[in-house]
Amino acid sequence: MKMTSKFYLFLLSFLTILSLAGIPAPTGSAIPVTGLSSLSIIANATSPSVQSAKESASNSQLASIKIENVFDLPVVQQPSANSGYVSTRNNTLTQFGLASSYGSIGILAHNYLAGKYFSSLSSGEVITLTFADGTTKNYTISSIKQYQALTPDSQYSKFVDLNDYSKILSSSNLFMDTFGLSDALVLQTCITKNGNSSWGRLFVIAYAS
Numbered sequence: 001m002k003m004t005s006k007f008y009l010f011l012l013s014f015l016t017i018l019s020l021a022g023i024p025a026p027t028g029s030a031i032p033v034t035g036l037s038s039l040s041i042i043a044n045a046t047s048p049s050v051q052s053a054k055e056s057a058s059n060s061q062l063a064s065i066k067i068e069n070v071f072d073l074p075v076v077q078q079p080s081a082n083s084g085y086v087s088t089r090n091n092t093l094t095q096f097g098l099a100s101s102y103g104s105i106g107i108l109a110h111n112y113l114a115g116k117y118f119s120s121l122s123s124g125e126v127i128t129l130t131f132a133d134g135t136t137k138n139y140t141i142s143s144i145k146q147y148q149a150l151t152p153d154s155q156y157s158k159f160v161d162l163n164d165y166s167k168i169l170s171s172s173n174l175f176m177d178t179f180g181l182s183d184a185l186v187l188q189t190c191i192t193k194n195g196n197s198s199w200g201r202l203f204v205i206a207y208a209s
Contacts, residue, residue, distance in 0.1 A: 029175035030155035032084050032096065034110050035190030035198030062095050065107065066128045071117045075107070084155055086110055096179065096188070103182035105129070108189070111197060115189025121204050127185060139185040139206035146191060147174065152198040159201065178203045 066072040075093045078085040086108045087094045093114055099106025109115035127139045147169070151157035159174050161167040169177065178186050184205055191200030 029098065029172045029179075030083060031149075031157070031159075031171050031174055031201060032086055032108055032188070033153060033155060033190065033198050034086055034108055034115055034188060034201070035152070035192065035196070036110070036112055061132045062105070062107075062129055063132050064130045065093055066130070067117075067121070067125060068128075070120065070125075071114070073114055088113065090114070096186075099179040099186065102176075102180045104179050104184045104186055106179045107185070107187045109187070111190045111192060111202075115202075118187050118189045118202055118204055119191075121187075126209065127187075127206055129185070138209050140209035141204055141206045143205045145178065145203040145205065146200060147203075148191075148200045149198065152196055152200075162200070174201075178205065181205065183207065 061077060062075040064072065064074050071091070073091050073093050075095050076087050076089070077095055078097045083096070083098045085094065088110065091114050092109075094108040096106030096108050109118065111119075121141060121144065123141050123143060125141045127141065129137045129139065131137075146162040147159035148162060149157040149159055150168075156171045159169045159171070161169065178188070184207055187204040187206075189202050190198045191202050193199040
């Protein structure tokens with residue numbers, strides 16, 4: 001009887017482990033955390049070295065972004081397989097690699113670093129992109145979108161549209177409404193509120209002009 005009880009206990013434990021191992025990872029497109037959080041610290045634990053950045057550079061990659069009388073900042077690339085990476089260097093922007101797969105140019109910055117400039121931008125301002133080969137391209141800001149993150153430190157949070165509080169989007173829906181816009185330039189940072197630097201997300205959307 002004791003052996004039978006131990007066997008069933010072992011079997012139950014084994015099945016529990018199997019069920020936990022089978023739990024799928026969050027699905028859908030992630031929205032990087034661009035405020036100060038434990039998640040962003042983990043995502044930034046491995047930053048690209050200068051040498052690896054040079055080796056991976058191509059003529060089509062961004063070198064810098066300029067907005068007259070606002071900023072003129074360099075752009076770095078994310079390390080491979082780390083779509084949550086956002087540079088923690090002062091006055092440095094990060095190109096969001098996943099956005100390129102959807103035909104847009106995504107730019108990330110923490111709101112306590114270079115992202116602090118994004119909140120001062122407005123529709124009609126011109127953004128000049130300079131690529132690695134020296135060519136430039138202008139974009140004009142067409143809209144600015146703001147969302148509250150219901151789970152601030154999560155890349156897979158649901159989001160409330162601050163222009164329509166009845167509208168709640170998944171991370172995938174928000175990704176498609178921003179970085180999923182073909183031929184768009186999208187600047188993202190976080191919104192600070194109630195002492196939480198990752199309370200919400202700010203997106204500045206521009207198109208070639």
